[in-house]
Amino acid sequence: MALDVDAVQAFVLVADLQSFTRAAEALDTSQAAVSVKLKRLEDRLGAKLIERTPRLVRLSSRGAAFLGVAREFIAAHERAVAGLAAAPQRLSLGISDHVAGPELPVLLARLHAYEPSLVIEVQIDASRHLLDAFERGALDAAIIRREDDRRDGEVLAPERFGWFAAAGYEHRQGDAIRLASLAPSCGVRNIATRALDAAGIGWTEVFVGGGMAAVSAAVSAGLAIAALAYRVAPIGTVEVGERLGLPALPVSEIVLHSTLTDARSRGALRTLAAAFREHRAPTT
Template sequence: MNDRPLDLDAVRTFVRIAELGSFTRAAEATSATQSTVSLKLKRLEERLGCKLIERTPRYVHLSAQGATFLEHARELLKKHDSALAALTGSRQRLTIGISDHVAGPELPLLISRMNAQDRHLLIEIRIGSSGELLKCYDRYELDTVIVRLNDGRSDGRFLAEEKFGWYAAQGWQHHANEPLPVATMPEPCGVRIIAGKLLDEAGIAWKEVFSGGGVTAVSAAVMAELGVAALARRMLPLGAVEVGSKLDLPELPSLPIVLHTRVREGRPSDAITALSAALRSAVKN
């Protein structure tokens, strides 16, 4: 019988692979190379005497033994982190701003990934427009912000890029002789500014019929058949359809998602890395 204890770092790596469904994303989340992640998993599988992850050229999924071990692995890491927290007796605080055009329906998943990285980290998240969050970041009110690329700024780290389009409710019809009704978020929303500028440059008459305090409100206005909105596909409510080509509207660009952070080390940095990897995964899917 092999009584050699499990390598907790390898166990944590296995959990990352299982949660993110990718060796590459697990490497990003743990600030390691892909070869290091593969080696840690291999050693864990050798220690356990079974295959935990099945990998094909396109997919990564758990084996039957891996699915069984996953919950035990999570519980093991939870107990380990709790024991450390009990001894240190302190909780670090991390304040994060996420653009409403970035957070999307995956926000619970993103929070879960950070919590799994460190269950004793006190996380505060603020949702708002990219411009407002960047102002808060510059005033040191936030440790980290994840926003759409802001004109006039070249700082920050590129995370992903997402295509935007013009969307409306499936049964909505535009009256040809009337200005295009548009549902938006108020300025300084960068997406609103870009959409309005492109419509003006194309010579398309438009009017703002709804101004919502967030993407959820704008999506609700779209589904209430008030008009069209510039949205990323990931943000769409069920039943929304792309109408840009049908109405001959200007093509909207792909907009980058950018990370700004002053957090460079320690547990908060690990949580930010895990958040970034999970967000990339959500956007690519």
């Protein structure tokens, strides 16, 4: 029995993204084309792989059993193709501190599943630094928070920010707000401090981290409050803006900048972009 690689890949994406629409975006094709590929695969295997309702897409029992085999099939195909290439394809990708949240391992796993032979170089840094690196040609693509008034780049998702602290954090009324943040060049830090200044709320910076992991650790340890995207807020922290009377922070956007032209890298990046669109931050 011969299986169509494109059809198997479409099945894996539908299973991972739980959406025909997002799978179509990742493959740069139409939802109808994905449906046709999946139907042909199901006919070939003689089994229903995906159960689809107007509100839900999920694996059938046969689909769940086939998923691991499907991943191995795609990986074997890509290894065979890569064996014919002179050198592995490389993707140099920058992801902003304020975007690379807890789901990053899942996103990278999907990227690898789509293109196992791809060598992925990931740089985590401030949006401004990554945008500068992208414009210098040091990065093939960058997924960042929209900077300043620039309107270029492909919008992937809105990004909401809040004031986060450890669950047991206590703030004494009348004291300055104790802040943890990234370096002074961080755009989110500047937005937060300007918002506090505009509201006439005193603040003092008690922790400056060299990366989001350090800032998250300081917040989780109860040292201070930080302005963070809901996407990257540490597990166990809570949004305290309303309780402490802090000003609302403006909604930003996650945008993708890319100069990729080869089909393999662009396809892999579309998979990652579709996963970012899939993520939904809390509404409260």
